[in-house]
Amino acid sequence: MIGRLNHVAIAVPDLEAAAEQYRTALGAKVGPPQDEPDHGVTVVFIELPNTKIELLYPMGEDSPITAFLEKNPAGGIHHICYEVEDILAARDRLKETGARVLGSGEPKIGAHGKPVLFLHPKDFNGALVELEQV
Secondary structure (H helix, E strand, O other), rough: OEEEEEEEEEEOOOHHHHHHHHHHOOEEEEEEEEOOOOOEEEEEOOOOOOOEEEEEEEOOOOOOOHHHHHHHOOEEEEEEEEEEEOOOHHHHHHHHHOOOOOOOOEEEEEOOEEEEEEEHHHHOOOEEEEEEEE
């Protein structure tokens, strides 16, 4: 069921500074900022040969990233994203095993324009997991 690692998401307190650090210090290909109002974040994708890094910055006080940064002012890893071929089949299988799907359980469209779901971190060793249909 689980596919390749799509990205690792890092919440950052300063999106421009973080993007510039990847661009200059690491020589990475850095995409433009992209607002994702349905998820309450602005994202920047860092392209790597084998995956991506997603920098997350809150869009307003109601963003889940705002609360994350209050607990982790320097930022930090927020979630990991795995690819799945059929997100509804993956959701149903996970629920059968007792895993909790966050929100309504219905996929939302993510930053790549594809359906995504999030799984409760308590069910995955403390890691927030995002599934993205490919």
